[in-house]
Amino acid sequence: MDIQFTEEQELLRSSVQRLLRDRYDFDARRKIVASEEGHSRERWQAFAELGLLGAPFSEEVGGLGGGPLSTMIIMQEFGRHLVVEPFVETVVVAGGLIEQIGSDAQKQAFIPEIVAGAKLWALAWTEKGSRFDLANVTTTAKRDGDDFVLTGEKTAVLAAPWSDHLIVSARTSGHRHDRGGLSLFVVDRRAANLDLQSFRTIDGRRAAEIGLRGVRGQLLGREGEGVxxxxxxxxxxxxxxxxxxxxxxxxxxxxxxxxxxxxxxxxxxxxxxxxxxxxxxxxxxxxxxxxxxxxxxxxxxxxxxxxxxxxxxxxxxxxxxxxxxxxxxxxxxxxxxxxxxxxxxxxxxxxxxxxxxxxxxxxxxxxxxxxxxxxx
Incomplete structure (x- = not known):
């Protein structure tokens, strides 16, 4: 297959190439990885100003309507320059989930912050022994008023140390491995009773082990349909x-x-x-x-x-x-x-x-x- 890009897509690609060539060469990337935070808020804001963080979202939620093709163009250039900033975790994964299943109020509250580069997100779905199985979850969530209270552990959560919010998978019903009964929740990364232990991954990024001991979360999407x-x-x-x-x-x-x-x-x-x-x-x-x-x-x-x-x-x-x-x-x-x-x-x-x-x-x-x- 050989895609013929539109004029707008070619402009996007050339803009990303120019930005990364000027501000994200290999030496600059090494300094970013070696820094205490491990990523660059300055570069992230530059991505936002160029429109990269809003490119995949539909125009209805404040994006540019580029969809998966714009994601492909951006990520191919990011791969060439070994960009460490959490575009996949924040924009593609968390942003995509919010656009896909979030309420109108959640879309209006969260997506503009992502597009503007103001907030970072991560998805906490992996658990010990889950072995890539999305339904293999033992973390539980019990309703408490308008919110839920989450208890359990998540492992190797990529970009969690950088994030402002997490999307956490937890069981509201059923047993481990059941496709039904799994729900998704928005959790403040600095919420009470949330323990986060950060570590560096082999490729120079950051991930974390997360413990939830009665952490309050907001339901994202319909209960029990998380898988x-x-x-x-x-x-x-x-x-x-x-x-x-x-x-x-x-x-x-x-x-x-x-x-x-x-x-x-x-x-x-x-x-x-x-x-x-x-x-x-x-x-x-x-x-x-x-x-x-x-x-x-x-x-x-x-x-x-x-x-x-x-x-x-x-x-x-x-x-x-x-x-x-x-x-x-x-x-x-x-x-x-x-x-x-x-x-x-x-x-x-x-x-x-x-x-x-x-x-x-x-x-x-x-x-x-x-x-x-x-x-x-």
Missing amino acids: VALEACRDRAIGALCAEAVGAIGELNAATLEYSKTRKQFGATIGSFQVLQHRMVDMFIAHQEALSLMQHLAVSLGGGEASVSRLASGAKSKIGYAGKFVADQAVQLHGGMGMTDELNVGHYFKRISSINIQFGDPAFHLLRYAQLDAAA
């Missing part, structure tokens, strides 16, 4: 993560090709060795296949196709394996320096490794694809 909402959210998140991975894969290929033209071994550049040329051709093919899948998924998400979940799992698996292959080859062809902190190759390797386990690893989605294909 369906999370499944649609996962498809959108996969589309964004696949675009980021494709951006990173492209940069790894470019860096490896350039290195092969300058690094000499046995008196000749390593790019002149036929066996290494074959490897780089395989890397190029993997990138092109991933690029086509990414575009197909983005178009399908925008069109609301019934088979989009199957396509999302297929893309997550195929692009995940492609990313691992290219990252492995890039590190090996760069030799020992491939994993040094000073070279960007190792940072792309770590980011691709992290993307591969977000919302399900390639093996999980290969099995899910087969199951959905058999059920079709």
